[in-house]
Amino acid sequence: MTEPMIIEPTSPRGTKRKGDSSLPLPAPRRIKALAQDVVNKIAAGEIIVAPVHALKELIENAVDAGSTSLEILVKDGGLKLLQITDNGHGIDKEDLPILCERFTTSKLKAFEDLSSIGTYGFRGEALASISHIAHLSVTTRTKESSCAWRAHYADGKLVSQKPGQTAEPKPIAGRPGTQITVEDLFYNVPSRRRAFRSASEEYAKILDLVGRYAVHCSGVSFSCKKYGDAGSGISVPAAGSIVDRIRQVHxxxxxxxxxxxxxxxxxxxxxxxxxxxxxxxxxxxxxxxxxxxxxxxxxxxxxxxxxxxxxxxxxxxxxxxxxxxxxxxxxxxxxxxxxxxxxxxxxxxxxxxxxxxxxxxxxxxxxDTSRSFMTQSLLSNPKVPFATPMKPVTPATPTIGDVSDRSGPRTAPRTVTKRPNENNLVRTDASARKITSMLRPHPSADGEENEEAEEMEYEYTDKEPTICRLASVKQLRAEVRDAMHNELTDIISTHTFVGIVDEQKRIAAIQGGVKLFLVDYGMLCNEYFYQVGLTDFANFGAIRFNPPLPLGELLKIAVEQEQRNAGDAADEVDWNEVAETVKGQLILRRAMLVEYFSMEISEEGELCSLPLLVKGYTPSLAKLPQFLLRLGPHVDWETEKECFQSFLRELASFYVPESLPSLPSAAISKTQDQSSNPTTGKGKEKAIVEEDPEIAARRGKLRRAIEYVIFPACKARLVATKGLLKGIIEIANLKGLYRVFERC
The missing domain is CATH 3.30.230.10 (Ribosomal Protein S5; domain 2)
Structure with missing residues (x-):
């Protein structure tokens, strides 16, 4: 009787196992040179990523050859067939054997020539790369040649068209110029071939590329069409101007x-x-x-x-x-x-x-002196006037079916609305108008809003904008651009404001597409006002105080706040000396402050104005003493770039909306719930929340500023940086919720 064979279970893949010291260590792997075929295919994969990249190389070669006419034929998005025919100077028969070898070019001789290169191509890798991943054939004729020559290539070498035939170029009839035919692109790279989703998408990319060169290459005609189609997708004549070319393409x-x-x-x-x-x-x-x-x-x-x-x-x-x-x-x-x-x-x-x-x-x-608007009345009664008078518009040329053209019959256009998928439907749309924008702002009962509007008066000057040429400011702007996060910038620039969640933690909810996010608007405002300070550098408006505020008194208030916060350590610092030092520093730098930041300080130490970063929003002046005190130790006054950066950071922190206490949870007064018994007006008592009137007024003003001023401004011009990723979190995704419902 044979014993049963025992098979030890293999360890799960990815499981960490302890080393066995009794087993011999594997020999180190030797370094070997890759086969030339592998090297060529790797290089081809870097240069020819899609059919549009192959066509780009062929178009540039044709223009470099002095062509004035390019005809492009595409089949299956360029994967099955990609053919370009030009009327350039052609290729000599003697150059055909090395035409598709790597680093063979007529445009570059020495490395130093790169500093003055004026042609599109220069490396000599385009045709070589294409020949390694497709079937390539070239038909060419020079002006001096009596006939054209056709050659076929594979892996950079001449090959015969059929087995048993010679690989040498064959003479055929043809016109001057070159025709390059690329068939079965990526036939030997199946993973790359399967990555393309549709032929129509690749054809659209090809039309976009041809359109770009058709606009730019004056004196060159372009024609691009699908295989089997009678008409062309793009057709641009050689004699057209740039405007005519843009009209033909766009x-x-x-x-x-x-x-x-x-x-x-x-x-x-x-x-x-x-x-x-x-x-x-x-x-x-x-x-x-x-x-x-x-x-x-x-x-x-x-x-x-x-x-x-x-x-x-x-x-x-x-x-x-x-x-x-x-x-x-x-x-x-x-x-x-x-x-x-x-x-x-x-x-x-x-x-x-x-x-x-x-x-x-x-x-x-x-x-920008006049603008044209296409208008359409949606009212059944044409005598109803517009609610808001419109500015005069530039009269446009009447089109077919316009009101001014009554010579022929008119038919109403038929509109077909395509219903979107349910998992793409959203409650709000960033491009749609919100119903609150149709309502007039309702002033508060005590008239605080009207009083605030009357106190804030805006004056406009004829001062010309100052062009900033400081290298330090340009470096700071470049740092912001380098830190840009593209996806987050798109979310902010297309978001829909939902509402404020918590004024104490400074959290708001926004919608981006089919996703809902919670945003730390304190962090968002800090970055926005810093970027405003960089873009509007030396061109700020001014918030003027009438009468001016005593700088010493403001610093004294800030010092008292610091003393209370310091506790027992407050006795170790001479706070009066701190206030005087900061005051002297600001008076000493007042010329720079008024020139670059519109912050005016008199010789007597009076604060006359502060920079105005955005119209319609005034920062909390309760933060002003602390802002002035921090300008002393937290601003590097010695180095230009660090000085501007630290000052603008402090200014942005001053402009960030204040943190307000949460609504009180305890009930202070009671009222009758009329809805419980509408007949008698009596019913269950319902507790309502009351808070300090001053805080309530500040809360209302803050909410209006955040929704109608700050977030629209961020939507228009904020460059979201990578640091803001810590201040935004996704809390809902409509498509994800649909997947959950489908499983249920």
Whole structure:
């Protein structure tokens, strides 16, 4: 009888096991060079990520070859077929054997040539990468050649089209230029092939890329269509101007609202030519066509700065169209920083962005004298007047079916509304108007709100804005941009304010999409007012005190508060000396304070004004003594950058809304619950909560300021940094709740 075989259970995967000292240690792995085929496929995966990247390389090669006509044919989003035909100078037959080998190029000879490169391509890796992950064929003819030559490539080498045939290029009939055909892209990389969701999505990316180069490449015609279609997705003639090209690609709506400006700056070595939309045009997303030295690139810093510049001219939720062509001295640009050449680095980025944004602001300001609005009456009675008179608008050209055109029959347009999925429905929409905005603010019974409005009077001056050229301030702005968190910035810029949860802990609820968040609005306001201080540096408004406030008395109040908080340790500090030292420091720096921060202090030590960061909101003046006292030990007055940073941080902390006590839980008075017995008016007694009238008034004013001033301002211009992640928490997700309900 055979004994049963005992099989020891294997340890679970990922379980940590103790080492056995009796077992021999495994030999160290030897370092070996990767096979050349593996190296080439790794390089191909970095350069050709999607069909659109392969087409980008082919378009740039065609333009470098002096082509004036490009015809592009696409099948299955470029995965099945990607063909580009140009009329450039072609490729010599002698160069065809090494055409698809890595690092073979006619545009670069020495590394030093990178500092003056003026072509799109330079590394010689595009065709080599494509040949390793697709079936590649090239048909080319030069002007001097009597016929065209066709060659097929695989893994960077010439191959025969059919088994048993020679791999040498074959002579065929053809026109001057080059035709490159890419078939079965990623056929030998199945994981990459399966990553593409739909052919239509890839085709849309291809049309976007072709449209960018069609706008920029003057004198070159572009045509792009699907395989088997009679019409073209994009067709741009060679003779069209930039405005005509934008009209062909992006439509007449944006082309008729364009403004052109040019900027030259010898100091930073730039030459800028731009076509931007004016304030009459806005769309759901920003369209930025950015070219640096004629190379299509992306830059989040430029895009964010342009959007912030437009935020003062467009309605909420509106975005511009911007075509920006920057010519920068080649020695200031590093083009060899990204495998697909999607990004470049250049010197003095902040200064160049400031120059471009200033010119955008000036150009929009010069043309922003009238605006056109498309209106439609929703009232059945046309005699009912508008509740609010509208400003005169620029008359637009009548369209077909307009009221002024009564020559032909008119048919009402048919609108088909697509019902969204239930798991995407939200209770509120950030783009929808809230019902509270239709109600007039109701003043309080005691008239405190009216008294406050009468006390606060605004005066406007003709002072020209000061352009900040301080390197320290620009560095601080750059630090904010570098710390930006894209997802959180999108949530804040599209949120819907729900309400204040706790004034003591300074927590509010907001909705972003189908998610609900709790936000520490104290932390949010601190970052917002700090960024306002950086962007409006040396251009603040002023809160003026009439009569001026004695600086010494304010510091004395702050010192008394510090003494009470210090307890037994208060006797170790000469508080009178502290107050005098801070007062002397502020009087000594008063020239800088009034110039950069609009904080005016007289020679006698009187506080005349404070900086005004946002209109419609005044910080709690109860925090003013503590703010002035902290300006002494907590501001680095010796170093420029640290001085500005620490002062603006203290100013932002002063502007943060105060923390109010929670509502009292104990009942102070009682009232009859009329709803329990409406006939007799008698019923169960119901306790109501009363609080101090002064605190109640401050609470109401604070809630109005947070909902109608601070959060809308944060929505318009706040750059949410990574540090704010600690102050926001997700508490509900509609899609997650639906999954829970489905399981139930």
């Amino acid at each position: 439509g007449s709506a944006v082309a008729s609202e364009l403004v052109n400006f040019k900027v030259e700056n010898d100091r930073w070595g730039i030459n800028c030519d731009a076509w931007i939309s004016n304030a009459n045009y806005s769309s759901k997303r920003t369209s930025l066509l950015l070219f640096i030295n004629h190379r299509s690139v992306e830059s989040q810093a430029i895009k964010k700065s342009v959007e912030q510049t437009y935020s003062a001219f467009l309605p909420k939720g509106g975005h511009p169209f911007v075509y920006l062509s920057l010519d920068i001295e080649p020695q200031r640009v590093d083009v060899n920083v990204h495998p697909t050449k999607r990004e470049v680095h250049f010197l003095n980025e902040d200064e160049i962005i400031d120059i471009v944004c200033d010119e955008i602001r000036n150009s929009l300001g010069r043309v």
